[in-house]
Amino acid sequence: xxxxxALARRAAQRYVExxxxxxxxxxxxxxxxxxxxxxxxxxxxxxxxxxxxxxxxVFAGQARLRPGRLLAEDETAxxxxxxxxxxxxxxxxxxxxxxxxxxxxxxAIIELVVYYL
Numbered sequence: 001x002x003x004x005x006a007l008a009r010r011a012a013q014r015y016v017e018x019x020x021x022x023x024x025x026x027x028x029x030x031x032x033x034x035x036x037x038x039x040x041x042x043x044x045x046x047x048x049x050x051x052x053x054x055x056x057x058v059f060a061g062q063a064r065l066r067p068g069r070l071l072a073e074d075e076t077a078x079x080x081x082x083x084x085x086x087x088x089x090x091x092x093x094x095x096x097x098x099x100x101x102x103x104x105x106x107x108a109i110i111e112l113v114v115y116y117l
Contacts, residue, residue, distance in 0.1 A: 001072070007107035008077035009070060015101070015109070016067050016081070022059045024051060032108040039114045061085050066094070077101045080117075 001009075011030055018027035028047055031037075037044040037053060044050045068080030079101065082094035095116065102111040 004074045005072040008072045008075055008101055008103050011103050011107055011109050012070060012077040012079045012101050016065045019058060019065050024054060027054060030109050032110045035109050036111045040116050062087055075103050
């Protein structure tokens with residue numbers, strides 16, 4: 001595993017921890033100040049819009065992430081996630097996503113693209 005692979009993997013793992021703890025400060029610290037989040041609900045550029053997205057959608061929905069497969073090459077990590085919420089119907093299957101993280105040479109997320117599967 002290259003140093004870049006390790007940075008991308010670590011960013012993806014820390015992302016899951018921050019989301020599962022609804023820790024907005026720790027989550028934002030993972031993102032570069034000018035980072036882009038591309039999500040099926042829209043495009044979010046910079047810390048303030050990204051913070052709003054997580055507070056109003058992810059944390060408000062009490063999302064819990066369970067990681068699946070994690071692949072990393074160079075500055076990119078692809079993480080399969082299964083999201084659940086106590087607010088969802090008890091019989092609802094987890095939402096399955098593929099999150100693609102791109103990090104800079106310090107390990108900061110510069111782009112996160114979320115695909116619903």
